[in-house]
Amino acid sequence: QSALTQPASVSGSPGQSITISCTGTNSGVGNHNLVSWYQQHPGKPPKLMIYEGSKRPSGVSNRFSGSKSGNTASLTISGLQAEDEADYYCCSYAGSSTWVFGGGTKLTVL
Amino acid sequence: EVQLVQSGAEVKKPGATVKISCKISGYTFTDYYMHWVQQAPGKGLEWMGLVDPDDGEAIYAEKFQGRVTITADTSRDIAYMELRSLTSEDTAVYFCATGVVPLAYWGQGSLVTVSS
Numbered sequence: 001q002s003a004l005t006q007p008a009s010v011s012g013s014p015g016q017s018i019t020i021s022c023t024g025t026n027s028g029v030g031n032h033n034l035v036s037w038y039q040q041h042p043g044k045p046p047k048l049m050i051y052e053g054s055k056r057p058s059g060v061s062n063r064f065s066g067s068k069s070g071n072t073a074s075l076t077i078s079g080l081q082a083e084d085e086a087d088y089y090c091c092s093y094a095g096s097s098t099w100v101f102g103g104g105t106k107l108t109v110l
Numbered sequence: 111e112v113q114l115v116q117s118g119a120e121v122k123k124p125g126a127t128v129k130i131s132c133k134i135s136g137y138t139f140t141d142y143y144m145h146w147v148q149q150a151p152g153k154g155l156e157w158m159g160l161v162d163p164d165d166g167e168a169i170y171a172e173k174f175q176g177r178v179t180i181t182a183d184t185s186r187d188i189a190y191m192e193l194r195s196l197t198s199e200d201t202a203v204y205f206c207a208t209g210v211v212p213l214a215y216w217g218q219g220s221l222v223t224v225s226s
Contacts, residue, residue: 057211098171
C-alpha cells in the first residue's frame, strides 16, 4: 500500500484560494471515488472535511471543496482565513478493505 | 452524538507490548468498522488496520502485519489495538476512528512513548 503523494507545503494570503493535490494509483484514487480529506490542527485529532471525493459533512464550510481527475484528487479552499492554517491529509480506499493516507500538506496563511 | 474515548498515555520499554482501548458511545458499535491510525511525532497519518465489530474480522496494513492485533469487545462497546515488539519508531499518537463515512469520527488520541 503506497502512500498517496501530496505537496509538503502550500501557502496563500487571506481571501485567496489554494488547491492541494493528492496523487495515487489506478487501483486507488483512480479506480473509485472513496477519497476523503482531513484537516488537523496541532495537538488535535484530524477532522473530516470532504468525503467521497466532493461531499461536505454537515458543519463544514462551503469554502472547502473536493474534486478528482484521473489519479489525482484535489482539495480547494477558497476565501482563505487564518484559521485554515493546518495540516491537510487525503485518504483513499486502496482495495481489499485497506486504506492509505497521503503524506500531508502544511497550509500556511500568510 | 458519536464519541470515541481512548485510554491514556503509556510509556513502554523496547520489546514490550502496548494495548490501547477506544470506548464508543452514541451509536451501535457493530454498525461501523473501527480503524486505527498511527501518527509519529512531527509526521503524517498512517493507517494501521481495522476491525469489523460485527464479526471480529480484522484487516491490517502490510507495515504492521504480524505485530498488531485489533479487536472489538461488543459486550463493552470497546475496541482495542495491541502492538507488540515495540521499538523507538513506535513512539507515536494512536487514534481510533469510525463512521458510516469511514474515519468520520476520531478519538482524542493515545500517546505511546517507547524508551529504555
